[in-house]
Amino acid sequence: GDSVTQMEGPVTLSEEAFLTINCTYTATGYPSLFWYVQYPGEGLQLLLKATKADDKGSNKGFEATYRKETTSFHLEKGSVQVSDSAVYFCALSELNTGNQFYFGTGTSLTVIP
Amino acid sequence: DAGITQSPRHKVTETGTPVTLRCHQTENHRYMYWYRQDPGHGLRLIHYSYGVKDTDKGEVSDGYSVSRSKTEDFLLTLESATSSQTSVYFCASRPGSSYNSPLHFGNGTRLTVT
Numbered sequence: 001g002d003s004v005t006q007m008e009g010p011v012t013l014s015e016e017a018f019l020t021i022n023c024t025y026t027a028t029g030y031p032s033l034f035w036y037v038q039y040p041g042e043g044l045q046l047l048l049k050a051t052k053a054d055d056k057g058s059n060k061g062f063e064a065t066y067r068k069e070t071t072s073f074h075l076e077k078g079s080v081q082v083s084d085s086a087v088y089f090c091a092l093s094e095l096n097t098g099n100q101f102y103f104g105t106g107t108s109l110t111v112i113p
Numbered sequence: 114d115a116g117i118t119q120s121p122r123h124k125v126t127e128t129g130t131p132v133t134l135r136c137h138q139t140e141n142h143r144y145m146y147w148y149r150q151d152p153g154h155g156l157r158l159i160h161y162s163y164g165v166k167d168t169d170k171g172e173v174s175d176g177y178s179v180s181r182s183k184t185e186d187f188l189l190t191l192e193s194a195t196s197s198q199t200s201v202y203f204c205a206s207r208p209g210s211s212y213n214s215p216l217h218f219g220n221g222t223r224l225t226v227t
Contacts, residue, residue, distance in 0.1 A: 031212070032212055032213045034215055036218075041220070041221075042220050042221075043117075043203055043205075043218030043219050043220045043221050044156075044203070044205075044216075044218045045218070046215045046216075046217075049213075049215060051213045089155065089156070091216075093212040093213075094212050095212050100158060100161070100171070101146075101156075101158075101216055103155045103156040104155055105153060105154065105155035106155050
């Protein structure tokens with residue numbers, strides 16, 4: 001079945017450091033891939049998405065490239081800020097299971113000044 | 114965003130009592146979902162709806178029921194609350210059946226069962 005695996009957290013970085021959060025997936029078909037962000041006390045918000053191989057999703061300085069050959073969708077940001085402290089979720093949705101999303105377990109990021 | 118409102122935001126209840134959580138969306142989205150969020154488990158799907166009166170089970174549906182009598186409202190009922198149902202519950206919606214369309218989330222309901 002479909003699944004998403006994220007790197008374990010928590011992750012602590014200094015402001016302006018480079019961020020990578022790893023995400024790999026298993027899917028029976030050709031999924032769309034998503035990154036969501038959750039700030040304390042709030043619901044999940046869509047951060048970016050990619051719908052086909054080699055697509056790059058980007059938003060607010062974050063980027064992720066859909067790599068079909070490695071079944072990966074790693075999240076990156078060149079210079080993190082304190083305001084990026086949140087929990088990040090990788091997710092997939094595909095045609096075969098069009099009604100359902102599959103989420104990773106989330107990676108907590110704390111950025112210290 | 115999709116204008117999803119969950120109520121209540123917080124609730125404390127006793128074991129064995131029924132509890133109903135409400136989700137209201139203003140975007141006329143066809144699909145609606147209930148998830149629970151627990152440490153170490155991420156989000157797990159409880160039930161979802163693909164239209165008025167059309168619902169189906171997710172991976173952790175035991176002990177939960179849902180109803181959708183109007184497009185905008187999706188209710189989650191814990192028939193007899195147990196301590197294992199202490200969790201944060203999120204409602205989500207999406208506009209259509211395309212697997213490319215993202216989910217939009219409410220801000221969650223924190224439920225404590227004592």
